Amino acid sequence: MKPLIEVAIVDLCCNNNIMLPGKMVIADLGCSSGPNALALVSIAVKATRNHFLKFQKPPPEVCVLLNDLPDNDFNVVVKSLVALQQTNEPVCVTGIVPGSFYGRIFPSDSVHLICSSSSPHWLSKASEDLRINHISAYDMDEHVRRERLPVVVEAYARQFKKDFTLFLELRSKDLVPEGQMIVSLAGRHSDELATEISHVWGTVVQILGIMASEGVIDKAKFDSFYIPAYGPSTKELRVIIEEEGSFSIIEMRVHDPTSGMDNAHLTPNRISNGLRAAF
Ligand SMILES: C[S@@+](CC[C@H](N)C(=O)[O-])C[C@H]1O[C@@H](n2cnc3c(N)ncnc32)[C@H](O)[C@@H]1O
Numbered sequence: 002m003k004p005l006i007e008v009a010i011v012d013l014c015c016n017n018n019i020m021l022p023g024k025m026v027i028a029d030l031g032c033s034s035g036p037n038a039l040a041l042v043s044i045a046v047k048a049t050r051n052h053f054l055k056f057q058k059p060p061p062e063v064c065v066l067l068n069d070l071p072d073n074d075f076n077v078v079v080k081s082l083v084a085l086q087q088t089n090e091p092v093c094v095t096g097i098v099p100g101s102f103y104g105r106i107f108p109s110d111s112v113h114l115i116c117s118s119s120s121p122h123w124l125s126k127a128s129e130d131l132r133i134n135h136i137s138a139y140d141m142d143e144h145v146r147r148e149r150l151p152v153v154v155e156a157y158a159r160q161f162k163k164d165f166t167l168f169l170e171l172r173s174k175d176l177v178p179e180g181q182m183i184v185s186l187a188g189r190h191s192d193e194l195a196t197e198i199s200h201v202w203g204t205v206v207q208i209l210g211i212m213a214s215e216g217v218i219d220k221a222k223f224d225s226f227y228i229p230a231y232g233p234s235t236k237e238l239r240v241i242i243e244e245e246g247s248f249s250i251i252e253m254r255v256h257d258p259t260s261g262m263d264n265a266h267l268t269p270n271r272i273s274n275g276l277r278a279a280f
Pocket of ligand 1: 032119124125
């Protein structure tokens with residue numbers, strides 16, 4: 002996301018309507034904890050500093066706000082924020098904003114740049130349609146699982162549409178006029194669902210299914226197991242953004258996280274560690 006953030010910062014810094022008050026508020030939604038928590042906002046602060054250095058003008062005061070769910074380990078994040086505050090130029094104040102990004106988290110018209118990396122594919126909750134109608138997302142029987150997949154995927158797609166539409170509505174309130182947002186999320190190249198969806202969490206579900214059939218875990222628990230995440234196709238995402246109408250798309254990129262990666266690095270150990278971290 003680095004080049005996209007740098008371009009957005011230059012755009013914002015060159016926009017007199019935005020820069021006149023001499024302040025810039027930058028937020029990261031779903032910051033997590035650890036080194037990634039500050040990665041995006043640090044890029045934005047540095048790009049702001051470099052822009053004004055280039056034109057030998059005093060940089061704006063910058064306010065950096067980090068958001069995640071209340072259970073996030075903000076203790077660690079707070080300590081690393083202090084380092085960011087201590088950078089001399091620009092003056093940088095920082096804050097933590099706990100809460101779901103499916104609710105209001107900032108005052109209206111207050112944020113200039115919103116970044117969110119690898120987060121809005123997490124739904125606000127598991128699909129209501131599936132839960133209310135007791136339709137399990139997975140089945141121990143692979144054949145049943147395959148048969149049911151289109152219904153399950155449609156229910157997830159509806160929940161994603163509802164959530165992402167709300168996400169856009171809320172962010173358009175947070176942002177100042179002509180503010181910008183850069184978001185990355187897990188998704189799919191194509192609308193073909195059956196094959197792609199089934200392999201993402203497939204391994205875990207298969208294992209859980211075996212554990213349920215052996216009585217290691219409760220079958221009722223397995224039947225009510227819904228992973229609250231959905232990866233939309235680019236087309237789906239574009240339609241939602243256009244229908245909601247608050248944002249115009251400057252650029253949409255599709256990136257395969259394993260492209261350019263040496264296959265030797267994709268070891269079973271790495272894959273299982275990745276899945277474990279996500280769960
Ligand atoms: C995969 S991590 C991404 C962390 C970091 N942004 C990165 O790119 O490495 C997803 C983060 O989104 C947060 N998240 C999920 N749903 C959220 C919500 N509704 N509101 C705020 N944060 C949320 C999770 O707690 C988690 O820290």
